[in-house]
Every structure is written in C-alpha cells, then in structure tokens.
Amino acid sequence: MILDDYQGVALELADWSAVETRSIREHITDQDELVAAIEDCEIVVVMRERTPFPAELFARLPRLRLLVTSGMRNASIDLEAAGRHGVTVCGTAGNSTPPTELTWALILGLARGILPEATSLRQGGPWQHTIGLDLHGSTLGLLGLGKIGSQVAGVARAFGMDVTAWSQNLTPDRAAAAGAGLAPSKRDLLATSDVVSIHLVLSDRTRGLVGAEDLAHMRPTAYLVNTSRAGLVDQPALVAALRTGVIAGAGLDVFDEEPLPADHPFRTLPNVLATPHLGYVTWDNYRTYYREAVEDIHAFLAGTPIRELPQRQAG
Missing domain, CATH: 3.40.50.720 (NAD(P)-binding Rossmann-like Domain)
Incomplete structure (x- = not known):
C-alpha cells in the first residue's frame, strides 16, 4: 500500500509489478481508519512524514513487515517500536x-x-x-x-x-x-x-x-x-x-x-x-522516491534489505 499519494502519480513513476500495489490519495488522519485501510498489508510505502507511525500503530499492524519511507530520515516513525514489532524500515535517496x-x-x-x-x-x-x-x-x-x-x-x-x-x-x-x-x-x-x-x-x-x-x-x-x-x-x-x-x-x-x-x-x-509543504515535491524527487522504494521492496523480498534506517528513536 502506498499512502498519501496526493497527486495520484506513484503508480506511474515506478514499476510496481512485483507486488500487488494500491495507492491512497487522501490523507487518513484517524488511526482507526488507517488501520482498517492497511491492516492486511505486509508492505507500506509512506511519503515523507505525512502519516506518522507511532508505537501504538505498529502494535495494531501485526502483518506489517516492511515500511518504506521517502528519504533517509523520518522523525514521524518510531524506529524502536518498528524493531520491537519485527518491521524493517528502509529509505530512499532524495535531492536537496x-x-x-x-x-x-x-x-x-x-x-x-x-x-x-x-x-x-x-x-x-x-x-x-x-x-x-x-x-x-x-x-x-x-x-x-x-x-x-x-x-x-x-x-x-x-x-x-x-x-x-x-x-x-x-x-x-x-x-x-x-x-x-x-x-x-x-x-x-x-x-x-x-x-x-x-x-x-x-x-x-x-x-x-x-x-x-x-x-x-x-x-x-x-x-x-x-x-x-x-x-x-x-x-x-x-x-x-x-x-x-x-x-x-x-x-x-x-x-x-x-x-x-x-x-x-x-x-x-x-x-x-x-505553500502546502511543497519543498520536496518535484518530478525528479518523486521518481527517485518511488523507484528506490521499489528497489527496497525487491531487496527485502530477496532477503537482503538495503537502505535500512537504524532501529533507534528518530530525532
């Protein structure tokens, strides 16, 4: 599942054919609604810090195994909780x-x-x-x-x-x-x-x-x-x-x-x-984010995760 695909372009900018993939354009604020939308997912891709992943959310997603974030830093993900729940967190490159x-x-x-x-x-x-x-x-x-x-x-x-x-x-x-x-x-x-x-x-x-x-x-x-x-x-x-x-x-x-x-x-x-948090929102950045997210997924499925974020508290 790809979250917060505001512009509806995620599926066009990378080859997602290796996995069954859907994207959600609307931002889901309510945690109960979010859990209902992704509780069956083993892999979730998030865009920057749009949707937080605190400890209590990981506890409600027992099927989740891989969380991919755009960029190599995401302060809205509780990395320690991810590690406790056996979730690998990987990132992507980005352009400054x-x-x-x-x-x-x-x-x-x-x-x-x-x-x-x-x-x-x-x-x-x-x-x-x-x-x-x-x-x-x-x-x-x-x-x-x-x-x-x-x-x-x-x-x-x-x-x-x-x-x-x-x-x-x-x-x-x-x-x-x-x-x-x-x-x-x-x-x-x-x-x-x-x-x-x-x-x-x-x-x-x-x-x-x-x-x-x-x-x-x-x-x-x-x-x-x-x-x-x-x-x-x-x-x-x-x-x-x-x-x-x-x-x-x-x-x-x-x-x-x-x-x-x-x-x-x-x-x-x-x-x-x-402006509505547009700093990183460009075609080249999006291509990098989503194509490297696919690379992260392939590597994880092959048993050799890449670009892992350390399992510690972000900050």
Whole structure:
C-alpha cells in the first residue's frame, strides 16, 4: 500500500509489478481508519512524514513487515517500536535542491509582494500598491548552514546579499566555507537580518528555537521563512507576531498539522505567503522516491534489505 499519494502519480513513476500495489490519495488522519485501510498489508510505502507511525500503530499492524519511507530520515516513525514489532524500515535517496528552490520562491514572493500584487491584478484592484524590498545589499540570516542552508547562501550571494549564519555548533571556518559570516548569537542574527531563513533538523534541542522573545528582536520590516519543520518555531508566537506587525511577514511551507486546518490563521493572514509543504515535491524527487522504494521492496523480498534506517528513536 502506498499512502498519501496526493497527486495520484506513484503508480506511474515506478514499476510496481512485483507486488500487488494500491495507492491512497487522501490523507487518513484517524488511526482507526488507517488501520482498517492497511491492516492486511505486509508492505507500506509512506511519503515523507505525512502519516506518522507511532508505537501504538505498529502494535495494531501485526502483518506489517516492511515500511518504506521517502528519504533517509523520518522523525514521524518510531524506529524502536518498528524493531520491537519485527518491521524493517528502509529509505530512499532524495535531492536537496528542490527545498532550496522553494525557499527562494518564498523569499522572492515576500520581497516583491507577488501574492498581493497578483491577486490585486486578477481582481481588478489597485495597479501597484506595494513597494518591494531590494535584496541586493540586504542581509540574509540563516539559522542552520548545512547542505540546504549552504545552497541558499550561494543564491543569496548571487543576488548581492550579505549572508550571516548561526547554529549551536557552527564554527567560523564552516561559515566562511559557505560564504557566510558567523553571527555572534542567535539574537544578533535575528536583530540584524532583513530576511531570516531556517534550515535546521528538528530535535529536542532545536524544538521551539524561535520563540516570542526571538521574534521580538527581529526588525519590523523583516521576513521569516521556514521550509524546514514547523516545530522549530513557536507557532502561536508567530501568529501573534504576524497579527501585530512585530515582523513584516512570513513565508511558510511547513505546519504543525498537515494538511493545514481550513480555519487556521496561516490561511488568511495577509502577510503570510504559504505553500502546502511543497519543498520536496518535484518530478525528479518523486521518481527517485518511488523507484528506490521499489528497489527496497525487491531487496527485502530477496532477503537482503538495503537502505535500512537504524532501529533507534528518530530525532
């Protein structure tokens, strides 16, 4: 069974003929409904972290033997529980450039008022009513300077931006290698940046890294962009900061609850540019995910699993 095939393309992008395969396009939130849909399955393929697999779900799926996730990290799967229940968990490769590209789509969209201007044009409203932020000469602050953060920094330099970065373990040499300056502290980075973009792994140490006090240190003209994980930012604090003008706006691709509830403020706040977790959603990534998922299945059935995720608690 393939879960959360939102676009209905999974069966077209790989050869699934070795196993009896079905895909479900709709996201199943209720665990009882999910169990009813997959309780007879020995193999389940999940897309990223769309459907969590906690310990109690493994306990209700005694026939499950192989769980395949796109990517080699999935914090929504209890890997220890998988091991206890005899379930092998395998992953796939993935490309980090699509999240980089979407990050810049959000930055550019915010900086030039693309959403309000395009909406106004379509609806016959005012002709030009925003004034754009000049990226050239502005400062991009990066919380996290790993693979994606470094790629974002490279694009920023092409725009003529100054780049600073901070994370808990970032060193001056590593920052310099990516073409960024090392901010003395998180607070200093937030206070001096025109755009702040987050590129960190969500863990116990980074959860809630940007809270109300941190947002208050940002410039009222600054934008916050998050294409990593929603839990890195205190969500109620961000809503409050956007409502009261503490910051100018936010570009968001990740949310605490996905799909985002219909009545959530992020759907209607005028200074939010939001996309439905599209960072990794490209044709090349999907081809890689599903074709390598099939490879994982073949290898498992042959008794030689590949790309196994370690049987430990994800984080």
